[in-house]
Structure formats: structure tokens, C-alpha cells
Amino acid sequence: MKIYNTLSKSKEDFKTITPNEVRMYVCGVTVYMPPHLGHARTYVAYDVIKEYLEFKGYKVFYVRNITDAGSIVGDADQGEDKIQLKANEMHVHPMELVDMNIRAMWYYLDSLRCARPNISPRATGHILDIITAVQKMIDSGFAYELDGDVYCDVTKIKNYGILSGNTLDALNAGARIEVKSGKHSPYDFTVWKKAQDKSVLRWPSPWGEGYPGWHIECTVMSTKYLGSHFDIHGGGRDLAFPHHENEIAQSQALGCGMPANYWVHTGMLLAQDGSKMSKSAGNFVTIEDAMQKWGARSLRWFFVSGHYNSPIKYGDDVMAASNAGLERIDNFLFNLQNNVGNTHNATLSANLDTLKDRFVAEMDDDFNTPNAISAIFDFIKEANQSITNHEFDKANQDEILDFFKEINKIFKCFDTLENKQADNRQEIVQKLIDERNAYRKVKDFAKADEIKAKILAMNVEILDNKDGTTTFRLK
Amino acid sequence: MKIYNTLSKSKEDFKTITPNEVRMYVCGVTVYMPPHLGHARTYVAYDVIKEYLEFKGYKVFYVRNITDAGSIVGDADQGEDKIQLKANEMHVHPMELVDMNIRAMWYYLDSLRCARPNISPRATGHILDIITAVQKMIDSGFAYELDGDVYCDVTKIKNYGILSGNTLDALNAGARIEVKSGKHSPYDFTVWKKAQDKSVLRWPSPWGEGYPGWHIECTVMSTKYLGSHFDIHGGGRDLAFPHHENEIAQSQALGCGMPANYWVHTGMLLAQDGSKMSKSAGNFVTIEDAMQKWGARSLRWFFVSGHYNSPIKYGDDVMAASNAGLERIDNFLFNLQNNVGNTHNATLSANLDTLKDRFVAEMDDDFNTPNAISAIFDFIKEANQSITNHEFDKANQDEILDFFKEINKIFKCFDTLENKQADNRQEIVQKLIDERNAYRKVKDFAKADEIKAKILAMNVEILDNKDGTTTFRLK
Numbered sequence: 001m002k003i004y005n006t007l008s009k010s011k012e013d014f015k016t017i018t019p020n021e022v023r024m025y026v027c028g029v030t031v032y033m034p035p036h037l038g039h040a041r042t043y044v045a046y047d048v049i050k051e052y053l054e055f056k057g058y059k060v061f062y063v064r065n066i067t068d069a070g071s072i073v074g075d076a077d078q079g080e081d082k083i084q085l086k087a088n089e090m091h092v093h094p095m096e097l098v099d100m101n102i103r104a105m106w107y108y109l110d111s112l113r114c115a116r117p118n119i120s121p122r123a124t125g126h127i128l129d130i131i132t133a134v135q136k137m138i139d140s141g142f143a144y145e146l147d148g149d150v151y152c153d154v155t156k157i158k159n160y161g162i163l164s165g166n167t168l169d170a171l172n173a174g175a176r177i178e179v180k181s182g183k184h185s186p187y188d189f190t191v192w193k194k195a196q197d198k199s200v201l202r203w204p205s206p207w208g209e210g211y212p213g214w215h216i217e218c219t220v221m222s223t224k225y226l227g228s229h230f231d232i233h234g235g236g237r238d239l240a241f242p243h244h245e246n247e248i249a250q251s252q253a254l255g256c257g258m259p260a261n262y263w264v265h266t267g268m269l270l271a272q273d274g275s276k277m278s279k280s281a282g283n284f285v286t287i288e289d290a291m292q293k294w295g296a297r298s299l300r301w302f303f304v305s306g307h308y309n310s311p312i313k314y315g316d317d318v319m320a321a322s323n324a325g326l327e328r329i330d331n332f333l334f335n336l337q338n339n340v341g342n343t344h345n346a347t348l349s350a351n352l353d354t355l356k357d358r359f360v361a362e363m364d365d366d367f368n369t370p371n372a373i374s375a376i377f378d379f380i381k382e383a384n385q386s387i388t389n390h391e392f393d394k395a396n397q398d399e400i401l402d403f404f405k406e407i408n409k410i411f412k413c414f415d416t417l418e419n420k421q422a423d424n425r426q427e428i429v430q431k432l433i434d435e436r437n438a439y440r441k442v443k444d445f446a447k448a449d450e451i452k453a454k455i456l457a458m459n460v461e462i463l464d465n466k467d468g469t470t471t472f473r474l475k
Numbered sequence: 476m477k478i479y480n481t482l483s484k485s486k487e488d489f490k491t492i493t494p495n496e497v498r499m500y501v502c503g504v505t506v507y508m509p510p511h512l513g514h515a516r517t518y519v520a521y522d523v524i525k526e527y528l529e530f531k532g533y534k535v536f537y538v539r540n541i542t543d544a545g546s547i548v549g550d551a552d553q554g555e556d557k558i559q560l561k562a563n564e565m566h567v568h569p570m571e572l573v574d575m576n577i578r579a580m581w582y583y584l585d586s587l588r589c590a591r592p593n594i595s596p597r598a599t600g601h602i603l604d605i606i607t608a609v610q611k612m613i614d615s616g617f618a619y620e621l622d623g624d625v626y627c628d629v630t631k632i633k634n635y636g637i638l639s640g641n642t643l644d645a646l647n648a649g650a651r652i653e654v655k656s657g658k659h660s661p662y663d664f665t666v667w668k669k670a671q672d673k674s675v676l677r678w679p680s681p682w683g684e685g686y687p688g689w690h691i692e693c694t695v696m697s698t699k700y701l702g703s704h705f706d707i708h709g710g711g712r713d714l715a716f717p718h719h720e721n722e723i724a725q726s727q728a729l730g731c732g733m734p735a736n737y738w739v740h741t742g743m744l745l746a747q748d749g750s751k752m753s754k755s756a757g758n759f760v761t762i763e764d765a766m767q768k769w770g771a772r773s774l775r776w777f778f779v780s781g782h783y784n785s786p787i788k789y790g791d792d793v794m795a796a797s798n799a800g801l802e803r804i805d806n807f808l809f810n811l812q813n814n815v816g817n818t819h820n821a822t823l824s825a826n827l828d829t830l831k832d833r834f835v836a837e838m839d840d841d842f843n844t845p846n847a848i849s850a851i852f853d854f855i856k857e858a859n860q861s862i863t864n865h866e867f868d869k870a871n872q873d874e875i876l877d878f879f880k881e882i883n884k885i886f887k888c889f890d891t892l893e894n895k896q897a898d899n900r901q902e903i904v905q906k907l908i909d910e911r912n913a914y915r916k917v918k919d920f921a922k923a924d925e926i927k928a929k930i931l932a933m934n935v936e937i938l939d940n941k942d943g944t945t946t947f948r949l950k
Contacts, residue, residue, distance in 0.1 A: 095594045095596065118574070119570045126598060127602070128603055204603060225568065315585075
């Protein structure tokens with residue numbers, strides 16, 4: 001099995017520290033607002049990674065933090081805490097805002113069928129651990145206090161830039177940035193920040209009242225729950241620098257070396273035209289918008305269908321295409337469950353074996369979901385005729401269903417498997433009925449009858465009411 | 476408006492500290508296991524209290540903590556942390572256990588339609604605040620360290636026992652208890668506890684590594700979010716002593732006086748025979764059991780129907796009786812929405828005015844829900860004939876629906892109001908169909924037809940299938 005490691009910029013063989021066990025940390029949401037569609041993409045991607053590792057027989061211990069303090073606007077020295085700022089705007093207590101957004105986060109990620117991490121630690125639950133770590137960094141000479149703030153001295157960090165390529169030489173060659181008087185280097189980053197006068201989010205510390213810098217919380221929480229050396233550290237591509245680079249620096253400052261073996265990053269979610277989604281550009285889509293329009297299942301399927309490592313473009317066209325694909329699988333699975341015949345189909349069995357091999361080979365190659373899904377579509381294309389014609393027996397049915405149930409623990413989109421009368425049959429029939437009604441309205445009865453035949457073939461009773469409406473009953 | 480105050484052992488006029496605003500703290504769940512049925516009872520009761528206060532025009536700020544550290548088995552000096560103990564048993568990290576049980580807690584309380592508190596602070600998020608408070612208690616002479624533990628010295632507390640009646644004289648008159656050598660009084664209670672060797676739940680402190688005592692977290696979190704003097708402090712009756720008594724002692728030790736004006740306690744949930752529910756007695760019922768058997772709506776209605784201050788007995792008989800009452804309201808509201816006629820019914824209007832007055836008078840009297848609900852049943856009894864006979868007009872319909880919608884913001888059980896085809900019609904019809912099938916099976920066709928007439932009157936189409944099963948379609 002191979003995983004692309006941002007650290008080496010190459011696909012590497014995956015070897016765990018402890019045999020058969022994977023310890024994985026993923027940077028979580030800053031809960032100053034509900035999660036956005038990019039978060040949904042990222043956490044569905046890690047859910048697939050986690051589930052595939054379990055499919056491969058690993059025991060996965062998955063920690064994803066919740067940043068409920070310490071995320072500073074623009075990650076700047078003088079910026080404000082995002083949560084404090086948003087709470088001020090909304091005239092609520094910062095912790096009230098945090099509770100609302102944690103609730104929203106779980107609502108959306110649960111709806112998208114992401115398994116909960118084993119532990120979801122909150123920054124505010126680890127302030128003492130953070131203060132202990134900051135003090136240790138000061139004691140070992142890697143950090144210094146300046147007027148109530150504490151900075152990590154990047155000039156002391158060997159190999160700074162090892163993950164992102166942003167070495168101090170490279171950074172210094174860039175634009176000049178304003179340096180706070182007294183900082184050793186303009187790239188020294190905050191590990192503890194002095195509280196502003198009006199800040200409610202503040203804790204006593206050896207350096208006065210303040211709050212943690214953004215990067216230190218992930219160093220503290222990842223190593224607290226996974227040990228100082230774990231397998232996978234993940235997050236969105238935009239976190240590689242400065243966040244993950246600074247985590248690596250902090251671990252070095254704490255005498256622990258490289259914290260994780262594999263640094264995994266998910267590609268960004270873009271608007272359909274390839275531009276960055278942003279509120280100012282007016283192309284920002286919330287998870288709520290997308291779920292209302294397409295449903296959580298279709299949204300998950302769209303995310304699953306893209307390679308986690310690549311940027312993906314979200315829009316009506318790609319969603320419709322992705323949905324059409326899911327519907328093909330739905331119909332296949334529906335027919336597979338309802339059309340069983342009496343003759344064993346050896347070709348179908350052989351094709352299933354091919355699918356199994358291809359699926360694992362593709363997923364083993366850096367979780368290549370789009371290629372794995374292509375293999376599924378190739379199998380369905382070959383199988384569809386036999387399935388429609390009842391040219392398969394119970395043994396064929398069982399082995400195919402078993403495999404789809406197995407991979408559905410990873411993809412979690414094939415609702416048709418759970419029950420012959422799954423909700424999605426309801427959806428499919430409703431769509432067909434709407435289509436038929438449209439034809440009836442324009443008096444194209446030939447087309448309308450064609451669709452009616454399709455509906456009846458799905459084991460559905462159509463009830464045409466006197467008032468012109470149509471209802472139906474699944475049998 | 477009057478509220479029973481455990482502090483004065485009498486119903487008192489309710490006066491808030493800030494006009495039109497209520498600040499309320501309720502002791503939350505210790506998340507070492509999923510919440511039990513007693514928790515469900517308690518938090519539904521406080522939900523009704525909160526919603527009624529809002530009905531009366533108060534702005535309510537509601538804080539309910541989550542105890543994710545520091546709850547010691549038997550509240551003893553030498554006991555173990557319940558979460559640590561259970562985590563050891565289950566071979567999981569204590570924080571993994573905590574995350575699972577917090578999730579379960581929200582699942583059940585959301586299902587029971589309890590509004591989320593404004594803030595649900597966790598003990599582990601307030602360790603520094605707790606250490607600061609303990610240090611302050613030591614500095615002012617109200618607490619002392621003993622071998623890494625810190626105790627509150629109850630002999631220094633004026634009026635110890637003011638809430639529960641457990642004064643030191645009264646306690647000393649009781650059974651002799653074993654005293655840890657060096658404690659000033661056997662009733663001195665832990666505010667900081669030295670970590671056991673194997674404990675993962677531990678934080679550095681001026682007294683060595685340890686964790687907070689159970690009572691101190693509530694003092695710290697209530698006053699952090701509500702100020703040192705707030706309106707209502709609530710919890711289950713069993714928390715009055717020692718938990719709330721010790722909170723009052725701690726506030727005094729911190730120089731803040733009585734923290735809350737009104738100390739409100741909910742009665743215990745008992746088994747149907749009046750005995751205490753316990754796992755050892757084998758009469759322990761989980762929320763899951765009860766919800767599966769009766770549904771979340773019926774369970775909430777059962778809790779709402781009892782007076783919060785009294786013990787209630789849970790069992791099949793009382794649940795069936797409570798459900799029958801809810802069904803009467805369902806049927807009334809269903810008919811009200813479907814039978815509207817053309818003649819204004821002045822008696823109905825007058826009766827509604829009586830109901831409104833009685834409802835408010837009863838709820839104003841220490842949230843007397845059983846009497847308020849009796850008033851509703853009296854109204855329905857008077858109104859039913861007119862409603863069945865279509866002897867009311869749109870104006871009657873509107874004013875009655877408006878009132879029931881208003882009070883449903885408190886009770887949250889009248890689903891029939893939301894939609895004429897609410898799920899509960901589905902439930903009611905299914906029950907009637909089951910009943911009819913039972914009569915058909917024993918060939919009592921007269922009874923079966925009687926029920927069929929009832930079903931048809933509910934605007935339902937019955938579909939008797941060839942295979943003997945019956946389905947139905949709401950029209």
C-alpha cells in the first residue's frame with residue numbers, strides 16, 4: 001500500500017509504527033462559524049481513508065481536534081482570536097458561539113456519514129498542557145517571551161521548511177514583512193498570546209493572562225493522545241504552511257523530533273469555474289445549501305468520487321453527473337436484489353473477481369477512489385444485461401451483494417443495499433412520476449406510458465387520483 | 476409567579492436579579508456512561524421550566540455543565556474517578572469514553588426535544604479556573620493541603636447545612652465515619668485530589684499532579700458564566716447534599732456569599748412499585764429502552780405530566796395511562812383541524828378564555844404542570860362534542876390552535892399541530908389497524924368493522940391485501 005507523503009513529495013510504502021495499528025491525527029474545525037463545504041470535503045476524505053485502513057485490517061485510532069480558542073485572524077502576531085471577534089459581532093459569549101458551532105459541525109459531518117473520531121479534544125480543555133509545553137520550549141531556548149507574548153524562535157529550528165519548502169532563506173527572499181520590534185526573526189510565530197483588554201477567552205500563565213497560539217494546540221493534543229511519534233498527520237492542503245510546518249518546528253523544540261511519518265493533505269474545494277470559493281466573491285456555498293439541493297448522500301458520493309489529494313470543483317454540472325453515476329449503481333443494486341434467476345453465471349463471477357482485484361489495487365495506490373469507482377462502473381456495464389435478464393442465481397447475487405456491502409463500509413452511499421425498499425427507490429420513483437406527469441401535461445402519452453412501464457417494473461403500484469395528482473405505493 | 480425554594484423550604488415569589496432576565500445553572504451529566512432515565516426526567520423538567528420562563532417573557536440564559544473529570548465514586552476521599560474507572564474497565568482512553576457518552580447524552584436529550592443550554596461547559600475545559608479557585612480558598616484560610624489533596628474546611632463555613640439541614644451538629648450526631656488522619660473535620664470535602672499512580676486524568680497544580688474535586692467545578696463554571704450571584708440553581712433532589720451544600724460553602728470560602736437565589740430540585744424517578752431504580756435491583760431502565768418501547772414524544776409527555784418537584788414512578792401502567800391522555804389531545808387537535816364548520820361557538824371561546832387563565836395560574840404556581848394539563852383535559856372534555864359535530868367556525872379554530880401552539884413551545888408534544896398528516900396519525904392508524912386485525916383473526920367482524928369505521932373517519936384509505944396483510948394510505 002502506498003500513500004503520498006507531503007514530506008518526501010512522493011508516494012511511499014505505508015508502514016505503521018506498531019504492526020496492524022494506525023494512529024492518525026487530523027486538524028479539525030475552528031468553531032467560529034458552522035463548517036463550510038471545504039471542511040465537508042476534507043473530513044469525508046479522511047473518513048474514506050480511515051475506513052479503507054480498517055478494510056485492510058488495521059486498527060485505527062483517529063484524533064481530530066476542535067479549535068475553540070487560539071485561532072488568530074490571518075495567523076498574524078497582532079490579529080484577534082476569530083472566535084472572540086465573531087462572538088463580539090453576534091453579541092454572544094464566545095463559549096455560546098463555540099457550542100452552537102460544535103453542534104452544527106456534528107450535525108453536518110454525521111449527516112455526511114463520517115464516523116466520529118475516537119477523540120475530538122478541544123483546545124480549551126488543554127490550556128495547562130499548552131502552558132507546560134510553552135514553558136518547556138522557553139526552558140530549552142527555542143522560545144522567548146516578548147511583552148506577554150511568547151514566540152517560537154524559528155532560527156533555532158533545524159530544517160525549518162522541511163515540509164512546505166518554506167525555508168528561512170526562501171521566506172527571506174520574499175516580500176519584506178513588518179517585524180514586531182524585539183522579535184528574533186520576522187518568521188518567529190506565536191505560541192502564547194497576551195490577552196487583549198476586552199478578550200473573554202483568557203487564562204492565567206507565567207507570562208500574564210493570555211491564550212494559546214494556533215499551532216501549539218495541535219502539537220499538544222496530537223502527542224497527548226497519540227504519543228510523540230505517530231503514523232499519519234492530516235489536514236487540508238492550505239494547512240501545510242504555516243500550520244503543519246510550525247507543528248514540526250514545535251515538536252523539535254520540545255525535543256521530540258518529527259511527530260508523524262506520513263503528512264497527508266487533501267486538495268481544496270473550488271467553485272465550478274476553478275476559482276477559490278469565498279464570501280467576497282459571492283460563490284461561497286454552505287454545507288446546508290449543498291445538502292438541501294442534493295442531499296447528504298449525493299454530496300458524500302461527490303466527495304468520495306474525487307481523489308482526496310486533488311482539488312475538486314463543485315457545481316451543478318459536476319453534481320448532476322456524479323448523481324447520475326450513483327443512480328446507475330442504485331439501479332444495478334436494486335435489480336440485482338429483485339431479478340434473481342436460476343442459472344449460475346460464471347462470467348459474472350469472473351468479472352467480480354476482476355473487480356475485487358482492481359478495487360484493492362486502486363485503493364492501495366494512495367486511496368485512488370476515482371479509479372476504484374471506474375472499476376465498479378466497468379463491472380456494472382458488463383453485468384447489467386445479465387442482471388436485467390434474470391441471468392444469474394442466488395450464489396451470484398450473494399457474492400456480489402457481499403462485496404458491495406463490504407466496500408460500502410468505506411463509501412457509505414449504497415443505500416439500496418440496506419433494504420429493498422430503501423428511501424432511494426422512493427426518490428427514483430418520485431422522479432420518474434414527475435417526469436411522467438410532465439409528459440402527460442403536454443399530452444405525450446407514448447412517452448408517459450414508457451415511463452409508467454419503467455415504474456411498474458420497479459414493483460410499484462401507481463395510484464392516479466381523480467384530481468390529477470399521482471401517488472404511489474412500494475410493494 | 477412562585478417557585479419552591481429548597482433554601483427556604485417554601486414557595487417564594489419569583490424576582491429576578493436583572494429585570495426580565497433569568498440566569499439559570501443546572502448540574503449536568505457525569506459522562507462515564509450514557510445518561511439514564513432519571514437524567515431524562517430531570518432535564519425535561521428544566522426544559523419545561525426554561526420554556527415557561529420564556530413564555531412569561533423572560534430572557535433565559537441557561538448553563539448546564541458536563542462532568543468529564545472529578546466525579547469520585549461514592550464522593551469519598553479515597554474513591555476513584557468514575558470516568559477513569561469505567562475507562563479502565565472498557566480498555567479505552569478516558570477521553571474516548573467521555574466523547575462517546577457526550578454524544579449519547581445529546582442524542583437522547585435532543586430526541587426528548589430539550590433545547591440545548593446556552594453553554595455546556597466541561598470540567599476539563601476549566602482546570603486552570605479550578606486551580607485558581609482552590610488557591611484562593613487556601614489563601615483565605617478556608618482550605619488546606621494534606622498530602623497532595625486539598626480539603627475545604629467545613630468548620631470555617633458559617634451556616635454549613637443551610638440548604639440541606641445537614642449542619643455539622645446534625646452530621647456529628649450521625650454514624651461515626653472514618654477520618655483520614657490530619658483532616659480538620661471528617662466532613663471536610665475534597666476540592667483537589669492527588670492523582671493515583673495509574674490515573675490518566677491528571678493535571679499539574681501547586682499541590683502536585685491531580686484532578687479537581689466534584690463540587691468545585693460547578694462553583695467555578697456557574698460563576699464564570701453567570702456571575703457570582705445568579706437566579707436559579709437546579710439539579711436532581713439527590714444533589715442537594717452534599718453537592719449543592721458544598722457549592723454554597725465554596726462560594727462563601729471564595730468571598731462571594733450565596734451564589735443563587737432559588738435552589739430548585741427535581742424529584743427522583745422511581746420504579747413503578749416506588750422503589751429506587753438500580754442495576755443491582757434489576758429494575759433499571761435506560762432511556763434507550765424507554766424510547767424504543769414508547770417513543771421519545773410519549774416519554775417526554777410522561778415527564779411533562781408529573782410535577783417536577785415530586786418523585787414519579789415509571790412503568791407500563793403509568794405510561795399507558797399517560798399515552799391515552801396524549802392520544803385524547805391528538806384526536807382533539809386532529810378533529811379541530813379537520814371538522815371546521817360555519818357557526819361561531821361562543822361557549823367554546825369562553826371556555827378557551829377559562830383555560831388560558833387556569834393554565835397560567837397553575838404554571839405560575841411553581842410550574843404545576845399536572846394541574847395545567849388537567850385544565851387542558853377539562854377544556855377538551857367540554858369542547859369535544861362541538862368539535863366532533865362541526866359546531867365551530869374558523870375563528871374558533873384559529874384561537875384554539877393559536878393557544879395550543881403557544882403552549883406547545885413549552886410541552887413540545889402536540890405533533891398533530893405541525894401538520895394535519897403528522898406522524899402520529901400514522902401511529903394512531905397503525906394501532907387501530909393492528910387492533911382490527913386482531914379482531915379479524917378471531918373472526919369478531921362486528922368489532923373489526925367498528926374500528927374500520929373509526930379509521931375511515933380519520934381520512935384514511937385501507938388497503939386489504941390478498942395475503943391477509945393490511946396497509947393504509949393517509950389522504
